[in-house]
Amino acid sequence: MCxxxxxxxxxxxxxxxxxxxxxxxxxxxxxxxCLAYTQDAxxxxxxxxxxxxxxxxxxxxxxxxTLAVLRAIPDALATELGPxxxx
Amino acid sequence: MKYLDExxxxxxxRRLLAxxxxxxxxxxxxxxxxGGQTHTLVRQGIDELLPAGIRMIHGPGCPVCVxxxxxxDKAVAIAARPDVVFTSYGDMLRVPGTSxxxxxVKARGGDVRVVYTPxxxxxxxxxxxxxxxxxxxxGFETTAPAxxxxxxxxxxxxxxxxxxxxxxxxxxxxxxAILDAPDNQVQAFLAAGHVCAVMGWTEYEPIAARxxxxxxxxxxxxxxxLEGIVLAVRQLETxxxxxxxxxxxxxxxxGNTAAQDVVRRVFRVTERTWRGIGPIPASxxxxxxxxxxxxxxxxxxxxxxxxxxxxxxxxxxxxxxxAVPTDCAAYGTRCTPRTPLGAPMVSAEGTCxxxxxxxxxxxxVEAAR
Numbered sequence: 009m010c011x012x013x014x015x016x017x018x019x020x021x022x023x024x025x026x027x028x029x030x031x032x033x034x035x036x037x038x039x040x041x042c043l044a045y046t047q048d049a050x051x052x053x054x055x056x057x058x059x060x061x062x063x064x065x066x067x068x069x070x071x072x073x074t075l076a077v078l079r080a081i082p083d084a085l086a087t088e089l090g091p092x093x094x095x
Numbered sequence: 096m097k098y099l100d101e102x103x104x105x106x107x108x109r110r111l112l113a114x115x116x117x118x119x120x121x122x123x124x125x126x127x128x129x130g131g132q133t134h135t136l137v138r139q140g141i142d143e144l145l146p147a148g149i150r151m152i153h154g155p156g157c158p159v160c161v162x163x164x165x166x167x168d169k170a171v172a173i174a175a176r177p178d179v180v181f182t183s184y185g186d187m188l189r190v191p192g193t194s195x196x197x198x199x200v201k202a203r204g205g206d207v208r209v210v211y212t213p214x215x216x217x218x219x220x221x222x223x224x225x226x227x228x229x230x231x232x233x234g235f236e237t238t239a240p241a242x243x244x245x246x247x248x249x250x251x252x253x254x255x256x257x258x259x260x261x262x263x264x265x266x267x268x269x270x271x272a273i274l275d276a277p278d279n280q281v282q283a284f285l286a287a288g289h290v291c292a293v294m295g296w297t298e299y300e301p302i303a304a305r306x307x308x309x310x311x312x313x314x315x316x317x318x319x320x321l322e323g324i325v326l327a328v329r330q331l332e333t334x335x336x337x338x339x340x341x342x343x344x345x346x347x348x349x350g351n352t353a354a355q356d357v358v359r360r361v362f363r364v365t366e367r368t369w370r371g372i373g374p375i376p377a378s379x380x381x382x383x384x385x386x387x388x389x390x391x392x393x394x395x396x397x398x399x400x401x402x403x404x405x406x407x408x409x410x411x412x413x414x415x416x417x418a419v420p421t422d423c424a425a426y427g428t429r430c431t432p433r434t435p436l437g438a439p440m441v442s443a444e445g446t447c448x449x450x451x452x453x454x455x456x457x458x459x460v461e462a463a464r
Contacts, residue, residue, distance in 0.1 A: 011131045012292075014098040027214075027244070027248060034096075035096040035099075045240055045244075045351055054098055058237045058238060058241065058289060059184065059211065059213065060213070061212065063354060064346070064347075066098055066344050066345055067343070071344035073343070074344060075101055078110070079107065081113075081114055
């Protein structure tokens with residue numbers, strides 16, 4: 009139960025102002041998700057979902073920055089480990 | 096899938112491992128707190144690829160594992176009542192109680208239903224006004240906002256046939272308890288990214304300062320974990336002990352304040368017994384006075400539950416990080432995910448189940464050391 013999964017908001021069903029609900033796409037699987045705790049989230053945004061609730065917005069700029077940092081680690085260091093180091 | 100695949104890139108993982116080899120000059124023991132992180136580390140074999148001196152200690156962050164036996168027994172007793180529909184996250188159904196589990200209740204005709212979200216339990220209560228619907232509200236800070244919202248929603252819509260059996264736990268007091276233990280070996284923590292997404296990280300700052308222990312808020316994908324380990328080792332090597340955020344894309348310092356507000360309204364902090372570890376002060380959540388009417392324990396008398404753990408199970412030592420599953424004589428033989436003796440063999444987040452799913456045997460673990 010405790011694994012959070014990122015997904016993209018594809019629809020909102022705005023009939024209940026307290027329990028804001030939406031539909032989140034998890035790589036093709038769509039589920040109703042409560043958006044009450046991510047009021048700023050818009051359609052198209054990525055959120056992390058735990059037990060049917062979006063608990064946080066994924067910051068796309070920060071995600072890109074993290075990947076850029078990781079990709080900037082010099083590859084020369086890796087050559088000594090060989091290509092099979094990670095399955 | 097976006098935000099998953101790119102953090103599983105094997106080329107970048109190799110670079111991070113190489114970087115770790117250059118950063119690590121001394122042996123260090125790092126605990127990943129969360130069972131989700133344990134699952135990734137063991138399934139991908141990351142713990143076996145680390146430089147020789149870097150040891151990962153698997154933490155107690157598996158809600159299925161630490162829910163006290165007494166609460167499991169109460170759940171089994173309540174679920175067996177003919178007037179009750181018992182709803183639960185699926186991974187609680189196989190957790191062994193003193194005499195059987197929730198799946199056994201279901202097999203004997205009890206109305207036990209798996210829900211994916213507590214709002215489903217509320218819906219079942221609304222659709223079955225003649226039945227008592229009980230939801231098993233367990234988990235860490237990640238599920239507390241959802242479970243709190245279910246109670247709040249039930250209260251606001253006047254649902255009288257809904258109640259919750261609460262056994263919520265909190266991460267920071269468990270980290271403190273681990274650090275206070277006389278046989279503690281943990282020198283740095285990878286904090287659970289999603290717990291911090293909800294709670295932020297201000298409550299970790301006094302722990303890092305008081306115990307001089309680096310705490311790196313870390314995500315759940317292989318690259319997240321490797322980067323978290325690199326950041327922790329870099330702090331250890333340079334004598335720093337601060338809270339650092341690896342999981343920047345999902346965690347902000349203040350956390351999710353809207354979720355915190357609802358949790359604080361519905362729940363209060365209380366002492367909680369952790370299965371295998373024992374009572375830890377201020378380490379759990381219970382319903383506040385305003386919502387005490389939704390407490391399943393007072394609605395259904397559960398006195399007289401007598402608990403006893405299986406004598407062969409070493410779950411307590413595994414949850415405290417002083418033993419690994421392959422140290423256990425019952426591991427993989429009398430105790431498997433299909434026939435668990437203890438809770439850590441049940442959930443994918445449990446250390447024993449993670450080891451078992453990855454095919455770990457005594458020999459492979461020893462060879463990796």
